[in-house]
Amino acid sequence: xxxxxxxxxxxxQIAGSGQCFRMTEIPAAIxxxxxxxxxxxxxxxxxxGRSCTCSEAQPKASAAAETTAAYRIISGSRMAExxxxxxxxxxxxxxxxxxxxEEYFDLKTDYGVYIASIDEKDxxxxxxxxxxxxxxxxxxxxxxxxxxxVISQQKAIPNIRALVEALxxxxxxxxxxxxxxxxxxxxNGATLEELQALKLGYRAKYIKRICEDxxxxxxxxxxxxxxxYTAAMAYLKGFYGIGEKVANCVCLFGLHHxxxxxxDTWIRKILIxxxxxxxxxSTLERLPQTRRCEYLVRRYFARYKGYAGVMQQYMFxxxxxxxxxxx
DNA sequence: TGGCAGGGGCCTG
DNA sequence: CAGGCCCCTGCC
Numbered sequence: 053x054x055x056x057x058x059x060x061x062x063x064x065q066i067a068g069s070g071q072c073f074r075m076t077e078i079p080a081a082i083x084x085x086x087x088x089x090x091x092x093x094x095x096x097x098x099x100x101g102r103s104c105t106c107s108e109a110q111p112k113a114s115a116a117a118e119t120t121a122a123y124r125i126i127s128g129s130r131m132a133e134x135x136x137x138x139x140x141x142x143x144x145x146x147x148x149x150x151x152x153x154e155e156y157f158d159l160k161t162d163y164g165v166y167i168a169s170i171d172e173k174d175x176x177x178x179x180x181x182x183x184x185x186x187x188x189x190x191x192x193x194x195x196x197x198x199x200x201x202v203i204s205q206q207k208a209i210p211n212i213r214a215l216v217e218a219l220x221x222x223x224x225x226x227x228x229x230x231x232x233x234x235x236x237x238x239x240n241g242a243t244l245e246e247l248q249a250l251k252l253g254y255r256a257k258y259i260k261r262i263c264e265d266x267x268x269x270x271x272x273x274x275x276x277x278x279x280x281y282t283a284a285m286a287y288l289k290g291f292y293g294i295g296e297k298v299a300n301c302v303c304l305f306g307l308h309h310x311x312x313x314x315x316d317t318w319i320r321k322i323l324i325x326x327x328x329x330x331x332x333x334s335t336l337e338r339l340p341q342t343r344r345c346e347y348l349v350r351r352y353f354a355r356y357k358g359y360a361g362v363m364q365q366y367m368f369x370x371x372x373x374x375x376x377x378x379x
Numbered sequence: 380t381g382g383c384a385g386g387g388g389c390c391t392g
Numbered sequence: 393c394a395g396g397c398c399c400c401t402g403c404c
Contacts (some may be wrong), residue, residue: 165392202389206387209387258389293390
């Protein structure tokens with residue numbers, strides 16, 4: 053049980069940012085009697101009342117209107133619950149496990165610095181960052197990200213969540229009250245026919261092959277972990293079913309290469325709508341269709357050297373929220 | 380009720 | 393580059 057006061061952190065925004073698929077809202081209630089006001093409904097006696105060590109940190113006047121959000125997060129074979137009210141976040145996990153979640157949520161990074169660096173003239177990006185100012189680039193389980201983003205191609209987010217959950221239920225280790233993401237050896241126990249039966253469609257053969265490659269050592273996760281962004285991209289793209297977009301997602305969400313900038317259908321739409329008009333039409337039209345977005349990313353996001361992926365997430369979230377600021 | 384478009388793409392020719 | 397791909401969902 054760890055409580056922290058964190059700037060630029062919003063569980064709801066993170067859950068809706070489309071980078072993790074096993075983060076689900078759980079019931080939460082405001083406990084007016086507790087010093088922090090942070091508690092969750094399923095009270096096992098650990099959470100209520102005695103978690104507060106900061107008695108002077110009373111809620112500000114505005115905090116009274118702040119809602120409490122509670123989420124369960126599963127990553128690999130770990131699970132934690134987090135409850136947030138305003139800037140206060142309670143992590144419900146063993147103290148020995150907190151360092152994992154601290155890394156997972158990238159808590160040591162100041163995202164305010166990223167936001168402050170946004171081009172003043174780029175009003176679109178500023179609005180997107182304001183709308184998603186609580187988003188974090190998560191450092192998730194590498195193997196889980198590879199499989200999850202192979203699944204993600206040509207699928208909607210609710211569908212991806214359901215498929216990942218099905219893999220866990222069928223091939224993952226059953227933990228106390230959730231299923232771990234299946235290890236490579238476990239998932240490799242699935243036949244192609246079984247995977248197809250889960251409605252993975254043409255992705256089934258990609259997953260099958262990747263499982264085999266990891267189990268045989270052809271795809272070496274430890275080696276991949278040591279590579280820089282450029283090397284990791286080239287390596288990942290060499291495997292069956294992993295293209296430019298999926299490789300970028302694995303780099304961004306599994307390897308924490310924050311410079312990765314995945315371009316999917318949403319980002320492509322944004323780039324064309326918001327950025328294509330900023331440069332000369334003839335310049336863009338001279339490029340082949342497939343290279344245009346690449347050019348726009350280089351031209352307008354190179355200034356965020358080393359962390360363009362953060363901007364990508366702000367835009368993705370903003371677009372999916374319908375371009376409206378939600379506080 | 381059915382047809383069609385599109386989904387956080389990738390592979391093949 | 394253009395098709396094809398698995399199959400589901402949202403929309404008309």
